[in-house]
Amino acid sequence: MSELAVEATGLVKHFTTRKQVTKAVDGIDLQIPTGSVFGLLGPNGAGKTTVVRMLATLLRPDGGSARVLGHDVVSDADAVRGAVGLTGQYASVDEDLTGTENLLMLARLYGFSGVAARQRVEGLLEAFSLSDAGARQVKTYSGGMRRRIDLAASLVLAPRVLFLDEPTTGLDPRSRNQVWDIVRVLVADGATVLLTTQYLEEADQLADRISVIDHGRVIAEGTSTELKQSVGQGAVALRLADAGQRAVAAAVVEKVLGSEPTLPTDPYALTARVPDDGGDAVAALLPALSEAGIAVPEFSLGQPSLDEVFLTLTGKPLPDDAGTETAGDAPRAEEVSR
Structure with missing residues (x-):
């Protein structure tokens, strides 16, 4: 098996909005070692979500190439999907179902038998401190609980590579720390995590290496210490x-x-x-x-802090409150065929 879990070369993605072509991702290169946390740090619209969607096979690149666990994301997309998990910016679970029902449904869809599905779900609920809430509808959960059940849903098949797209956006500090602890446990168990974030502290705490991206391009890469020393x-x-x-x-x-x-x-x-x-x-x-x-x-x-790093590299600070990706990063628009 390759030492690189994710490798991308010259990734490009265009969208059209109001008859104008927008280059959301403009030639990004990534090399993510197996068993590490790699951070994509950047503001709204930088291209973070678009990169994740291409690597997860949800979007087809318009240029360049990418491989996940040795599988090409275009020609071998099914193999990629079978090996990765994705937690997006919005909860993907059904709020009218209970936490247990959501996870059981996914487990059965993935081919678990009835007994095996129940065992897997019980283990996930316990691991994410949701056992007491398993019988409740997800719409009654707090923000932190919703993110945890969403993470649990992406781990039903224990993926070897996990894409986390701003997983702690909108969470209070206690819930954010709980998600960080979960990420650390996953990596300790051998998973590879690609984390997108606007939170400087989050990248500092979790990422082994960080790519700072802005306007669809990587403008700096290194460990947190290396990036700080660069300024x-x-x-x-x-x-x-x-x-x-x-x-x-x-x-x-x-x-x-x-x-x-x-x-x-x-x-x-x-x-x-x-x-x-x-x-x-x-x-x-x-x-x-x-x-x-x-x-x-x-x-x-x-x-220096990562905030100083980002200010030096881009001429502007990251926002204090992280939000969702906006125009320029995976807009709701017709894709341009290339």
Whole structure:
């Protein structure tokens, strides 16, 4: 068996919207080792979902080639479908059925006998902490429970490759951590996971390697550490005593360090990259802030975040709240035959 679970070369996908051709994916190359988590990180419309749909054989590429577990996604699509699982951005289970009924239906469709199907379903419900909710209709589940039952549905056949398309979008932190734990267990058991996400922390926590994509192209690839090191040797993180002074503080930071600060969701916080030769500038930063009348109760110097990486590469930060893919990434449009 190849050491690469997924290999793509020059993948291209076009769509037509309002009689205009949109290149959703523009020559993407991927190499995903077996037994790893590979992250596709990018904003809405970057091309993440379109890449996943091509690899899962739901869309036919207009150019390039891709193989999953050695099977071509076009000429050997049936073999690919038999070896992969897919959890999309929207729940694929029937909300009017119970969790148990959904999984039993899938197990029987996949060819499990009655007894084997029941055993498989009970094991999945227990693994995803849904045993107590198995008899309830899915429409009564919380957001986190729905994502877990959706993940369970994609694992009925224990796929060797699992595509997770923004699996934690809209979840609260506790539910998100539960999904992360499930992903770690799957990989420990030998599965390969391709994860698309807009959450910087998610990519940082889970992915062995990350491709940053924007406008249908890979603009950087590496481990989280390699990507952070590519934009500088360090970053400063400040926490202000007064959130109302953040704009003034950002101006002081930019003037002293020469880099535009990143403004996290927390109104009291800001971060900024430190240039490679910026030791003297860092030493001058706190006195400059003090001179401007800005109190800084917390100050730290460390690695750049993935947010700084993305800002440097694209000129814009990722959104704080992840949503669904929008125009440019698998739009509802007529495909262009190539």
